[in-house]
């Protein structure tokens with residue numbers, strides 16, 4: 001936490017928030033960065049395979065123009081795979097979830113802490129950024145990992161470069 005940020009926070013009267021955030025910042029400093037290993041998922045799924053079939057991102061992430069992109073669930077997969085042989089090993093985990101009526105607990109790859117606000121709509125529509133800028137070449141990946149930074153620095157660097165606001169309250173809701 002540098003002095004400029006401290007002052008900015010105090011001026012905005014976000015002292016409660018600041019105390020909380022400082023604790024988080026300290027906690028973060030003590031952990032080493034994650035190695036770029038693919039995130040393991042409970043159901044077999046390959047972005048590359050589906051991109052090769054010509055599927056657009058919004059076929060499965062229809063909310064890409066909304067605040068959340070969203071992640072498909074069992075029923076969404078079954079729209080295309082209902083007729084599959086459930087004993088096919090590639091589809092076994094999907095059909096196990098379907099039979100048990102169990103939602104797929106996808107492990108999240110890109111997730112911000114709850115104190116930071118982000119909207120896909122503002123970026124996809126207003127800023128005309130494509131998915132790759134923040135998520136890398138997803139269409140050529142079997143499994144995903146966090147290969148692009150979504151740290152505060154990454155956000156602020158681009159905001160500065162594109163003359164977007166860097167006001168704390170754009171991304172953080174202060175307590176008063």
Ligand code: HEC
Nearest residue numbers: 043044045049053055059060072073076077080090091094
């Ligand atoms: C818009 C249609 C569509 C949706 C939605 C879809 N798939 Fe597919 N998927 C396909 C097609 C077409 C293939 C290639 C033909 C096939 O193997 O059935 C495929 C192939 C696969 C394969 C086989 C990969 C391989 O090695 O051949 C798996 C596993 C799979 N999909 C899982 C899923 C899961 C899990 C979901 C939901 C998160 C999903 N799919 C959503 C159309 C879709």
Ligand code: HEC
Nearest residue numbers: 045050055056057060106107108109110131135138139144
């Ligand atoms: C056939 C469906 C399908 C298509 C098409 C698809 N995705 Fe996905 N996407 C998924 C599923 C299922 C997951 C959850 C499993 C995973 O992370 O691989 C996911 C996860 C993601 C994630 C990680 C989300 C997180 O934070 O956990 C990103 C980023 C993403 N997709 C981007 C894209 C982009 C960009 C495209 C277009 C190039 C795309 N997806 C096309 C189904 C799809």
Ligand code: HEC
Nearest residue numbers: 057061064068069070110111112118123129130131134150
């Ligand atoms: C400016 C950077 C940026 C761009 C551009 C971007 N994303 Fe994201 N994406 C993020 C961030 C940050 C998160 C985490 C959001 C959170 O946790 O609140 C995220 C989360 C996701 C998720 C997880 C589910 C969700 O909605 O939180 C998916 C899926 C995803 N993005 C897909 C896409 C797709 C598809 C595109 C292109 C249409 C795209 N993203 C463009 C930054 C971006």
Ligand code: HEC
Nearest residue numbers: 117118122126127129133150154155158159162164170171
């Ligand atoms: C690739 C460049 C880029 C990156 C990376 C980026 N932004 Fe932005 N962001 C923009 C631009 C440009 C705008 C202004 C869009 C406009 O003119 O409405 C914007 C606008 C916003 C807004 C205002 C939304 C609204 O409704 O007015 C928020 C909040 C925001 N960004 C948060 C974030 C966060 C949080 C991150 C990091 C996880 C991030 N941004 C990463 C370029 C970026």
Ligand code: HEC
Nearest residue numbers: 005008009021025116150151152155156166167168170171
């Ligand atoms: C463009 C968006 C954006 C702006 C503007 C922004 N932040 Fe952040 N900030 C974030 C994101 C995203 C995180 C979470 C990063 C993470 O943990 O992955 C964060 C995290 C933090 C943290 C937690 C510690 C850390 O560094 O991760 C503090 C404290 C903080 N911000 C304070 C501020 C203050 C003070 C300002 C104004 C000077 C500000 N932020 C402006 C996006 C922003």
